[in-house]
Amino acid sequence: MQNIDRLILRLGEITLKGKNRSRFEKTISEHVRAVLRPYPKAHVRREYGRMYVETGGESVEALIQVLKNVFGIMDIIPVKQTLPQLDDIIAAAIELIGEQHIDQLTTFKVSVKRVWKEFPHSSQEMNHLVGSPVLRAYPLLKVDVRQPQIELRVEIRDGAAYIYSELIPAVGGFPRGSNGKAMLLLSGGIDSPVAGWQSMRRGLEVECIHFHSYPFTSERAKEKVVDLTRVLAGYAGVVKLHVVPFTEIQTAFTTTGQDNLMITLMRRAMLRIATKIAEQQKGLALITGESLGQVASQTLSSMNAIERATELPILRPLVMTGKDEIIQIAKEIGTYDLSILPYEDCCTLFIPKSPTTNPNLRIIEKVESFLELEPMIERAVEQTEVLTIEAGSPLQLASTAINEDWF
Amino acid sequence: MKYFDYAATTPPYPEVIRSMAEIMEKHFGNPSSLHQYGEEADRLVRHAKEVTAQLLGVKPNEIIWTSGATESNNFALKGAAMRGGRTQGHIITTSIEHPSVYECCRQLEQIGFEISYIDPAPDGIVLLEDIQNALRADTIIVSMMHVNNETGAVQPVQQVSEWLKKVQPRTLMHVDGVQGFGKLPVVLAKWNIDLYSLSAHKIRGPKGTGLLYIKQGTELFPLLAGGGQENGYRSGTENVAGIVGMTKALRLAATEQYTLAERLTAFSQLLKTEIQAIDGLVLTNPAIASPHIIHFCYPGMKSEVILHSLEQQGCIVSTQSACSSRKAEPSRVLVAMGITREHAASGIRISLGDQHTNQDIEHLITALRQTVTQLRPLERRTR
Numbered sequence: 001m002q003n004i005d006r007l008i009l010r011l012g013e014i015t016l017k018g019k020n021r022s023r024f025e026k027t028i029s030e031h032v033r034a035v036l037r038p039y040p041k042a043h044v045r046r047e048y049g050r051m052y053v054e055t056g057g058e059s060v061e062a063l064i065q066v067l068k069n070v071f072g073i074m075d076i077i078p079v080k081q082t083l084p085q086l087d088d089i090i091a092a093a094i095e096l097i098g099e100q101h102i103d104q105l106t107t108f109k110v111s112v113k114r115v116w117k118e119f120p121h122s123s124q125e126m127n128h129l130v131g132s133p134v135l136r137a138y139p140l141l142k143v144d145v146r147q148p149q150i151e152l153r154v155e156i157r158d159g160a161a162y163i164y165s166e167l168i169p170a171v172g173g174f175p176r177g178s179n180g181k182a183m184l185l186l187s188g189g190i191d192s193p194v195a196g197w198q199s200m201r202r203g204l205e206v207e208c209i210h211f212h213s214y215p216f217t218s219e220r221a222k223e224k225v226v227d228l229t230r231v232l233a234g235y236a237g238v239v240k241l242h243v244v245p246f247t248e249i250q251t252a253f254t255t256t257g258q259d260n261l262m263i264t265l266m267r268r269a270m271l272r273i274a275t276k277i278a279e280q281q282k283g284l285a286l287i288t289g290e291s292l293g294q295v296a297s298q299t300l301s302s303m304n305a306i307e308r309a310t311e312l313p314i315l316r317p318l319v320m321t322g323k324d325e326i327i328q329i330a331k332e333i334g335t336y337d338l339s340i341l342p343y344e345d346c347c348t349l350f351i352p353k354s355p356t357t358n359p360n361l362r363i364i365e366k367v368e369s370f371l372e373l374e375p376m377i378e379r380a381v382e383q384t385e386v387l388t389i390e391a392g393s394p395l396q397l398a399s400t401a402i403n404e405d406w407f
Numbered sequence: 408m409k410y411f412d413y414a415a416t417t418p419p420y421p422e423v424i425r426s427m428a429e430i431m432e433k434h435f436g437n438p439s440s441l442h443q444y445g446e447e448a449d450r451l452v453r454h455a456k457e458v459t460a461q462l463l464g465v466k467p468n469e470i471i472w473t474s475g476a477t478e479s480n481n482f483a484l485k486g487a488a489m490r491g492g493r494t495q496g497h498i499i500t501t502s503i504e505h506p507s508v509y510e511c512c513r514q515l516e517q518i519g520f521e522i523s524y525i526d527p528a529p530d531g532i533v534l535l536e537d538i539q540n541a542l543r544a545d546t547i548i549v550s551m552m553h554v555n556n557e558t559g560a561v562q563p564v565q566q567v568s569e570w571l572k573k574v575q576p577r578t579l580m581h582v583d584g585v586q587g588f589g590k591l592p593v594v595l596a597k598w599n600i601d602l603y604s605l606s607a608h609k610i611r612g613p614k615g616t617g618l619l620y621i622k623q624g625t626e627l628f629p630l631l632a633g634g635g636q637e638n639g640y641r642s643g644t645e646n647v648a649g650i651v652g653m654t655k656a657l658r659l660a661a662t663e664q665y666t667l668a669e670r671l672t673a674f675s676q677l678l679k680t681e682i683q684a685i686d687g688l689v690l691t692n693p694a695i696a697s698p699h700i701i702h703f704c705y706p707g708m709k710s711e712v713i714l715h716s717l718e719q720q721g722c723i724v725s726t727q728s729a730c731s732s733r734k735a736e737p738s739r740v741l742v743a744m745g746i747t748r749e750h751a752a753s754g755i756r757i758s759l760g761d762q763h764t765n766q767d768i769e770h771l772i773t774a775l776r777q778t779v780t781q782l783r784p785l786e787r788r789t790r
Binding site: 220223337406407 | 426429430441443446449450451454455458468651654655658
């Protein structure tokens, strides 16, 4: 893409918004500037409904790679800019097509959009005026106006013309944090990071909550969750992680003799703790990675019994999504390889032989009442460790910190 | 004594030695252990992988630590050839590879694989066209070095790789990057390389450590079976201090790459001009060569004699590649380039590094002149 000197970022759904639109656009532009910080020569300009990034000599491929992940951007158009003059436009068109290294018969058409009405040639004329010299330059091109393999687009504005032939789809969705804040229950598994990413994509600011039961789970399990959070931070810039000590509560449940209710009890306790943390942090919902029918605690009747432990809405982005599809997304967003690392987590260790798929709420509430859970929950919330994880930050959890000088 | 044998090995950076000493003292845990000591060691290994991946522009899980380039090269070739338990197929390599590739191919030949050894053109550079002609539908892997360790010839690995991935993407591309890294730019992901070997001690890191880059999704048959370390690709307790030391060396080498290349080019041009001016010496450097290797012959004189004479004058150089220099045979690489056995038997390699100064180069030039003056009466009349 050596001829590309700027990128047009087109914004998606948010252009449907009325009054709030400029706030949304501002949020995206802040996010764009944040991810472009490592590329100081690139320059961002905002215009109604779109943004322009002048590459300033930074690698176009690298810029596209990071911009693709900015929530709210629908697609990225690498363009060549010229003056709005016929000769310049033709020269740029020929250069741009040259980059495609056409070595077999390829169909093609020109589409000209004339936003600046004072430009001397009409769009119809332009299709022809640009098309003919391009066809002469590349004998293997053939015009097909219905389903061309290459569509060369020219946009003529007052002061500049943009020539391009490629639309690169980006992540889309709503701008970072534009729809409020929610708390993600993050295990070390495959599903919850995906649920977190999808929530972020819908404009939620996400804080993560992880339940840690040392010595039943190792430091590495915790580190794995930190790493997963770091991947999410790669999309949001920064993400908070609340690590809740869960050992006391978990141990208390094992004394009830209600093995098959174990998971239900644990999940309810987790929701209670998460609710309290959400209140502290002004989160308005909980997010889980639950997917209907996947395990015993994710049957409808289990979800019903568990959900009653909180008054906050529970968002389940994956509830109707199959495992294969979840794995596919996990691979795309870069959490899969971390998720499959084999460390014990607080749920796997206490999985009973036959967990109930149809828990009885009355019995559950009775068991809970024997245990005096409330003070334990308070303690867990109090002792929660809060980590702020920034995109690209190194591991920080080490009992002995890593000395960067060694590397 | 001035040391001009950087292509054989290099003195470790003091920073590398310091960080390794500290790690051996403080973090001797086994990275596979579950306890705190193990976790600390594991964290170091993982962090090293992240830093290295970033330096090479690849993903951390695409890097496998090895004991050095010999292991990396053996793993790449045998691992690719024997995946799925296969014992036959076709491999393309060149006749100027380092013994760790060349001899490895010989072994595979004994098992039943067919190997095409492509000779270079007289300038020491293998032609893309010759590789193209050798390609077959059952070719498993094309293995090529980036920079030849004896002549410095830069091989068209990017060209070969890009072509290969276009015509037959399932055939793997392996590059032995040992002599090129830190001297010439390499962009693994962009060049479509599947496997890439590196050694730490050629870039002022510790001996006994290296790495193999394995592009995600590439299946290899593990050479070492055992505890399943390194995603099962290479069992064996990780050399924690070595891995950290290698990472440090990689980082320093990568940072200094551009200024270094400039200085080395100036030095090698000066040396080449001087060598050409000395009557009796024949410059054998290819036209396109890495600036850190200068190669010449002194026809009529045995390499070893030239080497010892230069040593007497305080300059350490080498004959052929260090790995083969104890053999009596003239260099296989030079012979493959079409240089006569007599010429090849009188070859000398000078290899430079980041520590050399103008004075060192002048010293070497003076020594070269004196050596020729001193040895002239003893020349055998083969010219």
